[in-house]
Amino acid sequence: MGKDRISSGIPGLNRLLDGGYIRSRSMLIVGGPGTGKSILTWHFLFNGLMNDENAVLLSLDQPLDLILSDMANFGWDPREAVENKSFSILSGTLNLVPNEIGFEYMISFDHPVLREQPFTIPRLAELIRKKASEIDATRIVVDGLGPLLELAGNRFEIRQMVYSFIRELARDKRSLLLTHELRTGINAGNDEMPYFIADGVIKLDMLYSAGDYVRTMRVIKIRGTSHIMRPIMFKISDNGIEAFPDARLPE
C-alpha cells in the first residue's frame, strides 16, 4: 500500500519527495531568513487552488496587503479565490497588551470581522480549523511559528500550547505545512522547535561557494517512507522556486 501523494507545486521537489508531500500529514519547513520558506508554501497553496483543493493560510509575520503584493511578484493573485471562498487568508500580528493582572495577548487580524480580539493559542487553532471547515479546505499553511514561539520565551506552558496547536491542526487530517525561521549565527538557539512535532521536515539553506550563495533544499525526515536524502539546488526567479534534483552541488 503506497502513500497518497499531494503535489508541492514544485516539480523538482516532488521528485525529491517521491511524488509530493504525503496527503493528510504535517510538514515542517525550516530555514534561515531569506531562504524562501514563504514562497515554498505559496507553490503548495496555488497548486491546490488550481486543482480544486481549497486552502487556508495563517500568517502572523506580515499584514494582508504585503502578502498580496509579494504573491503578485511571482504572478499569483489569490483575490478571486478568496472571494469565491476557496481560499481563506488569516493574517495579523500578535501583541502584548497590559491588563490589571499583568499582560494579555491580542491578535490583531487584518480580517474586518476578527480585528482586535483577545486571542489565545487554543482559540487560534480553533479559528483555523473552523475556517478550514467553512470552506472545506484540504491544505493548511501556517507561515511563521516564530511569533508564537516568541510569546513562549522560556514559559513552559505557552511552548506546550504551541505544540498542542500543531497537534490540533494535524487532527483533521488536512495536509499541513508549517514554516519556522532558523536563527543565523553559530550560537542561535534553534533547538526550541523539536522536529518530532511534524511528520516530515524540509530544510532550506544557502551554501557559500566561490563568492556567491547557492540555494539548497533537503528532506531531513519523512515518517515511514524512504526518501532522497541529498540536498538539491534551487533558484528563486519571477516564477518562484525552481528545483534542480539532478544538478551537482559545488564542493
Place this chain on the structure above:
Amino acid sequence: MGKDRISSGIPGLNRLLDGGYIRSRSMLIVGGPGTGKSILTWHFLFNGLMNDENAVLLSLDQPLDLILSDMANFGWDPREAVENKSFSILSGTLNLVPNEIGFEYMISFDHPVLREQPFTIPRLAELIRKKASEIDATRIVVDGLGPLLELAGNRFEIRQMVYSFIRELARDKRSLLLTHELRTGINAGNDEMPYFIADGVIKLDMLYSAGDYVRTMRVIKIRGTSHIMRPIMFKISDNGIEAFPDARLPE
C-alpha cells in the same frame, strides 16, 4: 557463561551486536530526525511476533492510523496480531490542560477504552506493564521519549520521573527498546538524556559524503560485553533497514 541474545530483526545489526540485543535488558536508540529510529524498532517488534514473542508498542509521537500506514509501507501489517492479542499498540498524544491550580497533563490515547484519561508518568509506566502482563509480552518498545522529556522542560521532578519510568519498565526483565530523537545543529542541548539510564546505546547517524548522505549505525555501549565499535552503513528501502557490516565507510 554467554549472554542470552534476542534478534534485532536486522541480520547486519545482529552481527554488530554479537548475536542480537541482550535479552531482558534495555537498549536506547538515539539519532537525529529522519535517521530511521522507528523503523529499527519495528524490525524488533515484527521479528518478535514471527517468533511467538508478544510485544507492546508505546508511541506518543503519532496516532494509530499513521503508525499502521507507515508500517504498511514496509510490508508490515500488525492488525491480525493486535486482534489475537499478541501485540498491543498504545498510541496517543500528551496535552497540557489547564485546571484550577495550574495545569494538568492528559494523555489522549487512540485506544477506545483509554481515551482522554488524565495520566501521570507513573501511571503510564503502570499501564504499559499491565498491558505487557495481559498479553504476556517479552518485547516492549517506547518510540519517542521526546514528548515525555518535553513535559519535563527544566522541571527537575518530571525529568526524574521519566528516569523512574524507564527503570520501572526495565524491572520486569522484558527486552526494552527506547528511542530518543537527538536535535540537530551544533548547539542542540542533547544532554538531557544521560546514557547510563539504559543497558546499551545505539546511535543512528547520517554521514555527508560527495553530495549525498550515507546512513550509519554504531553501538556506543552495551553493558558488560565487548562489541564491535565501528560505525557501519545501512539503507532504508521498501524492505526496511538493511545493514552492511562489511562495507567500507567513505572517508
Place this chain on the structure above:
Amino acid sequence: MGKDRISSGIPGLNRLLDGGYIRSRSMLIVGGPGTGKSILTWHFLFNGLMNDENAVLLSLDQPLDLILSDMANFGWDPREAVENKSFSILSGTLNLVPNEIGFEYMISFDHPVLREQPFTIPRLAELIRKKASEIDATRIVVDGLGPLLELAGNRFEIRQMVYSFIRELARDKRSLLLTHELRTGINAGNDEMPYFIADGVIKLDMLYSAGDYVRTMRVIKIRGTSHIMRPIMFKISDNGIEAFPDARLPE
C-alpha cells in the same frame, strides 16, 4: 506588478536591491561595531531630503551635537532641513531612575521641549509616529535598537514591547530603516533579535584578508522578491559609503 522602489542613496547597493529598498516596508541593518550602519542610514535620509521626501531619525546611542558633527564629516548638514521642518532628529539616552517601587525608565531627549520625560516604549513609538505625521515624513530611521533591547535584558515583556514598537512604526507604511549592532566574539548572544520582525535584512561585515579588513555588505532577505545573494565589497571614505557590486571578494 513590480515593487515600488526607493533609493538607498548608494548606487551600488541599489543595484544589489534591484533598484532600492521597497517603499513602505521595513529593513533591518545588522553588523558588528564599526561596520558603517549609521552612515548607511544617513545616505538613505539625505537621499530622501534631496528628493523632497521628509525624514525622521531616532538615535538613542548618541547626543545631537555628536550626530551633527559626524554627519558633517561626510559633508552632510541637516540643520537647514531641520529648520524648515523637512527633517526631525530625536536623539537622547535611556536612563534607569529609581522610584518608590523600583525603577523607572527615562528618556533624556536633546530636544528642548522633550527633555527629561519619563518615557515608555509605546510612548516612544507614538512620539516618532507623531513627529512623522507633523512633518509628513516618508522615511524613518531608528539608529540603534541596542539600548531598547538592553532595557529588556531577560525581561520578556519589554522585549515583546520592542517588537511591538517595530510593528507600530511599520504600520503607517512609511519606509523604515532599523539598525542593530551585532556583538563580536564567538559566543555573543545575537539571537535576541529575530529577523522575521522586518521585511528585509542587510548585513554589514568585515572580512579579514592578507593582513587587512575588507568591508562587505549582503542582502540576507527581502520578503517576496528575488535579490542578489552574494556579499559585495564597499568602502567608507569622505563621501560616505561606496559599494562595488562587480568587484571580486578576496578568497
Place this chain on the structure above:
Amino acid sequence: MGKDRISSGIPGLNRLLDGGYIRSRSMLIVGGPGTGKSILTWHFLFNGLMNDENAVLLSLDQPLDLILSDMANFGWDPREAVENKSFSILSGTLNLVPNEIGFEYMISFDHPVLREQPFTIPRLAELIRKKASEIDATRIVVDGLGPLLELAGNRFEIRQMVYSFIRELARDKRSLLLTHELRTGINAGNDEMPYFIADGVIKLDMLYSAGDYVRTMRVIKIRGTSHIMRPIMFKISDNGIEAFPDARLPE
C-alpha cells in the same frame, strides 16, 4: 620516600601509574558511555579479592543480577567472596517519591535487609563506611556518580553533598575508585564534576581512526607524583581490559 602502590589489576595500567594506584587515595575514572569504566573497576576489585584485600562495591546504575551476569562475562564470579564476607555489593536505584511537602529520595537496594529505605546522601556514605568496616575492606568502588549528580540538578545543596560524600569516603584511608560517565556531544555540560575532588583522574576515551574506534586511557592527574602523561591503547576482550603502553597511537 616512595608511595605505597596498589595494583589496578591491569598490568599495562600499572606501568602507566608507576606501579599502581596510590594506596589509601581516591581515583576518579571518567569517560563517555561504553568506554569501559565498570570493567576497569572490576579488575581492581577482583585483584583485591585475590590478594586478600576485601572490597565494597556501590552501584546505583544497575541491579545486582545484571552486575553478576556482566562480571561473569569476563570470568569473574564474586558470589563466594560475598558469602564469606570478603566482598560486599550494594546495588540499587535512586527514586523520587512524592510526600506531603514535595518529594523525598528513596534508594531501593537489592539487598534484602536494606530494601526500600528512605536514604539521604550522608546516610549513603555512612552505610558504605559501615559495610567497609564490617568486612574490613581496603578497596571501595563507587560505580557511577551520575545518579547522585542527577539528583542534584541545579540544586547547590545536593551537589555539595555529593562532594561531601566523596570526602567522607576518602576519610578512612581506604583506596577509593569512583566512576563518572561523561556525556557525549560537543555541548555536553561535563563541568559538573570538578577534578580536584579526587587525588587522581584517569580518562577513558575512544579515538576514531580509519573507519574504526581505538580505545585509549590516559592518566590526567595524580597528586604529588610524576606519571606518564601520554594516552595508551587498550582492548576489551573476554579477559577484560588489556592495556598496551608500548603501542603507537594512530595519528
Place this chain on the structure above:
Amino acid sequence: MGKDRISSGIPGLNRLLDGGYIRSRSMLIVGGPGTGKSILTWHFLFNGLMNDENAVLLSLDQPLDLILSDMANFGWDPREAVENKSFSILSGTLNLVPNEIGFEYMISFDHPVLREQPFTIPRLAELIRKKASEIDATRIVVDGLGPLLELAGNRFEIRQMVYSFIRELARDKRSLLLTHELRTGINAGNDEMPYFIADGVIKLDMLYSAGDYVRTMRVIKIRGTSHIMRPIMFKISDNGIEAFPDARLPE
C-alpha cells in the same frame, strides 16, 4: 569640517587614528589580561600632563602605591602633577559589606579623605566629575570596568547603572578612556559590555606565531570617521608602548 584630535601619546597609534583620539569623546580599550590596556592609558594621561591638559585617573583594580610603582617602571612619575593639582588619582577597591537588609557596596579609597565611604555607582560618577571640575581636567581615564560589572553579576539594575555611569562621564565633553578586560578562553562571556556604549573601540590582542606571541592593536570602531581597520603590531618596553603601523603581521 575635520575632527579635533587629541594625541594618544603613542605616535604609531595616532597614525592609525588619523591624528589621535577624537577630542571630547569616549574610547573603550578592550583586551585580554596582560595585553597592555593600563599602559596605553598612561601614555594618554602623561601626554596630557606634558601638554598642560589636566587629567583624572580612576582605578578600582589596584591600590595607589602599586599604580605609582608600575608607572615608575616606564619612567613616569605623577607625584609632582598630583601635588600641583594637575593630576588626580582615585584608586580603591569595591567591597561587599553586609548590613541589616542584605549587602551594601563600599568603595575603599586610598585617598585619605575618601577612605571607607559607602559609595554607589551614581555617586562614583559624581565624584569623578567633581574631581575633574576641581582641577579642570580635560582627560579622564577609568582603568578597569571589570570590578563595576562584577558587582552587576546578572543584576539588571546595576548593569544599567554602569552604562549610566559611562554616559554621565561622557556628558561633560571631556576626552574619556575606559578599559575593559576581556576574558580568555573560548566560552568567556564577553558580551556583557556592548560596544555602542562608547564612541570608539580599540582592541589589544596577542597573536601566536612561531612559538611566540606578537602584540597587536586594532581600531574596531570610531563613530563618524573613516579609520585604518587593519591590526598593527606593537611592543612594550621600558619606554612603554611603541606601535609599528608599517610592519607586516606574521601569517
Place this chain on the structure above:
Amino acid sequence: MGKDRISSGIPGLNRLLDGGYIRSRSMLIVGGPGTGKSILTWHFLFNGLMNDENAVLLSLDQPLDLILSDMANFGWDPREAVENKSFSILSGTLNLVPNEIGFEYMISFDHPVLREQPFTIPRLAELIRKKASEIDATRIVVDGLGPLLELAGNRFEIRQMVYSFIRELARDKRSLLLTHELRTGINAGNDEMPYFIADGVIKLDMLYSAGDYVRTMRVIKIRGTSHIMRPIMFKISDNGIEAFPDARLPE
C-alpha cells in the same frame, strides 16, 4: 626604579619572570588538573624557607598527611620548619552542614586547635593573616581556590567574598601565590575567575604532540612590567619542576 624580585624557586621560571615574582604582590597560577600547580607553589615555599622567609600554606583540597607525603615525594620535608614556627600549614575541607534556617559552612581543619569551627570566608582571611603575623611570614600560598568558588555556585555574594578574600590577603604586602584549577573540556565555564583579581597570571598547560603531552608554562600577565610572553616547556621529575626557557616548542 626596578621591581624588587623574589625567587620562584625555579631557575627557568625566574628567567621568564625577569628575575622572579614581584615581591609583595599576588600571582595567580591557573591550569587544568594535573598540570603541576601545587608543585609550583612548593618550590616557592621551600625556596622561602631556605632563605629565611617564613611562609603560610592554606590548602582546602587535601588533608595534611597527604600534603606531607606528596611533598616528601620531591624530597621536601616541612616538619622541622613547622616545629620551629617558620612555616604554618592550614589544611582542611569545606563542608555544608544543615542548621535550623538552611545550611552553614564548616571548615574542618586538620590543625588540632582549629578543628570543626564554623568558618566564614572573611574569618578564613583573618585566620591566614593572623597566622602570617604570628610567624612573620612573607610568603603566602593559597592552593586551590576551587572549593571556595564551588561554595559560591551562582551565589553572587559568596563569589564577591572570595574576591574580597583575595584582596584582604593582598593587603599586607606579603608575596601571595594563588592556584586555580581550570576545568577541561571545550564547554568548561572557566570564566568564574576574572584575572584582574591578581597582579599577575601564570598558566600551566599540556601540549599534545606526536602521541605524548609536553608541559608548558606561560606568563599571561604581570602588572606594570614587560615580560617574556612565549610559552616555555617544563618537566616534573623527582626534583620537582625544571623549566627550559631555551627549548623550542614542538609545532
